[in-house]
Structure formats: C-alpha cells, structure tokens
C-alpha cells in the first residue's frame with residue numbers, strides 16, 4: 001500500500017489539532033483522526049499567552065478570572081489578584097467541548113481531512129510503511145490509512161505511545177475528577193465568577209490540590225490525587241458542601257489521568273512521534289496542560305515537516321529537544337515544588353503563607369500568564385531564595 005498521506009494525527013485535542021493545523025498550513029496532506037463524542041474532563045483555565053500565541057477568539061472565552069485564592073489546611077486564605085503583578089490581563093476559562101471542536105475545525109479549514117473513529121493500531125505494509133487502522137464511528141467498519149508518519153496526540157495513557165515508545169506504559173499520573181455544576185445565581189463569599197479557588201488541604205487531596213474554577217454559567221469543582229484508594233468523589237462532595245455548592249445542579253461528572261512527567265523519548269526513531277499528554281507534557285504542581293500540549297503540537301509539526309522534507313527519522317527527535325530546552329527548567333522547578341510543598345498539611349500551610357509574599361507573586365503571575373521568568377530584579381530573586389530557605393528550615397524544624 002503506498003502512502004497517500006504525509007501524516008496521520010491521532011487525537012484531536014489541543015495538541016493534535018494544533019499539529020494538524022500547522023502541517024496542513026505547511027502544505028502537507030494530513031488526516032486528523034478523533035474519537036467521537038467524549039468531552040475532555042478539564043478545569044479549562046488558559047493563560048493570556050495561549051490566547052495570544054494561538055489566536056483564540058473571544059467567543060471561546062466563557063469566563064475571565066482576575067484573582068486566585070489559595071486556601072491552606074487551616075482555612076487561612078491568600079488572595080492573589082492578577083493586576084498586582086500579572087498586568088491588566090485575566091486567566092481565560094474555556095469549555096472543552098466548544099474549544100476543542102473549534103481547534104479541529106481550524107485544522108480542517110487549513111486543509112486537514114477529518115476522520116471520526118477510534119484508533120486501534122499501527123500496522124506495517126510490505127515496504128515497512130505505516131498503516132493506521134481505526135474503527136470508523138459512522139458504520140463501525142475497520143479502515144486503514146497508509147501514511148509516511150504518525151503523530152500520536154491521543155492523550156494520557158496514549159494507545160499510540162504504548163504501542164510504539166518504550167516506557168510509555170509506565171508513565172506516572174495523577175488521577176483527576178471533577179463535576180461540572182450550574183453556577184450559583186449570585187456570587188457570595190464562597191463563590192465568585194471572577195476568582196479561581198485552589199485548596200491545599202489533605203482532606204481534599206493528600207498529594208495534589210482541589211479547585212473551584214468558574215466558567216460563567218457553569219463551574220468545574222474538582223480534585224486530583226495519585227494516592228490509590230483516595231475517594232475523589234467523596235472529596236468533591238466535601239468541597240461542594242464546604243463552599244455551599246452542594247445544592248447546585250450537577251451537569252457532568254467525569255475523570256481522567258494527568259501525566260506527571262515528560263517521556264524520555266517522544267519518537268520511535270522511524271516514523272511515529274507523540275505529543276501533548278501522550279508525551280507527558282503537563283506542568284507538575286499546577287497540572288496545567290493545555291498550553292504545553294499546544295506548544296508541543298507546534299514543535300511536533302515542525303519536526304515532522306523536517307522529517308518529511310529530509311526523509312531523516314532523527315528530525316523527529318527535534319520536537320522533544322526544542323520543547324525541553326524552552327520549558328524543561330520550569331517543569332523541573334515545579335516538580336520539586338510539588339514533591340516538597342504538597343507533602344503534608346504543615347508544609348501546605350507554609351506554602352500558602354509564602355504565596356502571600358509580594359516577591360513570590362511578582363515571580364508567579366508573569367511565569368503563569370506569559371510563561372516568562374522575570375529576571376528584571378535579581379534582588380527580588382535573592383529575597384525569594386532567602387525566604388524560601390527560611391520557610392524550608394522552619395518546616396524541617398517543625399516536622400522533625
């Protein structure tokens with residue numbers, strides 16, 4: 001079977017749709033295969049840099065958040081308004097059903113051919129070329145697409161990655177569960193349409209965090225944890241009851257894994273490359289994955305473009321290299337932060353106290369909003385370092 005397609009992108013979430021758009025715009029023949037029907041469980045918070053860099057139109061932003069509230073185990077609260085250090089911007093909230101569909105349609109407008117069905121496996125033709133086998137949604141028939149290469153963007157626990165990349169089946173994950181509820185009619189002290197609440201309390205999550213993210217008329221109330229046997233549903237019920245949200249209508253209840261670490265290899269050294277959650281690119285500590293999935297999608301398209309032009313499989317390795325060069329340091333810092341500060345309630349209490357610090361906020365907001373570490377004031381970094389050390393030493397003393 002000779003290849004008709006240059007690339008088949010499996011998975012039409014933010015990563016796959018972005019990769020398909022860029023490859024189609026570069027003039028390649030692309031098929032974008034996505035499963036029908038399931039809405040990705042997600043808090044839907046995106047930074048302004050994503051909105052700018054990926055030209056997301058206004059109508060997809062269903063909520064504009066201007067403050068984060070961090071809640072400690074003692075119920076002490078620290079409010080972090082965006083305008084203090086994040087400029088006059090906002091954190092955008094998107095609903096993944098409309099957001100993802102819009103991205104897939106943008107890919108189609110760029111020239112990618114959409115296929116709806118479930119990816120099953122990659123077979124090899126007599127020349128060793130890749131053939132993507134999937135079950136079509138319309139009639140349940142098995143279909144085959146011969147292609148020069150495959151991008152696996154089919155999310156955490158990716159079938160493409162597990163079938164082609166060593167170690168992909170052992171990717172560590174947090175399991176996240178959320179309920180999409182109808183927002184209360186009026187804002188009050190416990191719920192504000194312009195504020196994201198983040199709870200650092202062992203009763204709600206022993207190793208990650210819980211959240212209330214407003215989406216205009218709806219809200220996402222959720223929790224993540226990697227601890228086996230921890231009752232995520234019960235934790236969300238406690239959170240809803242605590243924040244007077246128990247009586248709000250529940251629209252959907254759903255969960256999904258969040259990868260904790262990028263895979264060491266994203267390609268099979270031949271003609272398959274994985275991206276987004278399938279490659280494990282979610283920021284530790286925050287669980288932020290949409291922006292990184294789209295950037296990884298861009299890098300994957302770039303690497304595949306080079307592979308298609310040169311025919312050299314080693315071009316595929318460029319995607320991970322370039323991504324990690326840009327974001328590896330931040331992932332490393334966030335990984336350490338998660339390991340240390342989410343360890344027990346005493347440390348979580350100190351972490352929230354630390355978030356009240358102006359120097360910390362001056363560093364955190366631009367890092368989230370614009371994916372920029374602000375190097376403008378080295379003295380501020382020195383102060384943060386000294387304070388961090390003081391908190392660490394106090395904590396170590398207190399937990400001994």
Ligand SMILES: Cc1cc2nc3c(=O)[nH]c(=O)nc-3n(C[C@H](O)[C@H](O)[C@H](O)COP(=O)(O)OP(=O)(O)OC[C@H]3O[C@@H](n4cnc5c(N)ncnc54)[C@H](O)[C@@H]3O)c2cc1C
Nearest residue numbers: 011013014015035042043044045119154155276277289290
């Ligand atoms: C509960 C929860 C809350 C989150 N909150 C946030 C947040 O607020 N902000 C943030 O930035 N990130 C958040 N994340 C992380 C974020 O959702 C992901 O990192 C992001 O969606 C990754 O995008 P992706 O395109 O790589 O994968 P996905 O969005 O998972 O897309 C994968 C696509 O592949 C398709 N697919 C899967 N298997 C197959 C198959 N066999 N055949 C065909 N198609 C297939 C799926 O239908 C889907 O369309 C959250 C995650 C969870 C679970």
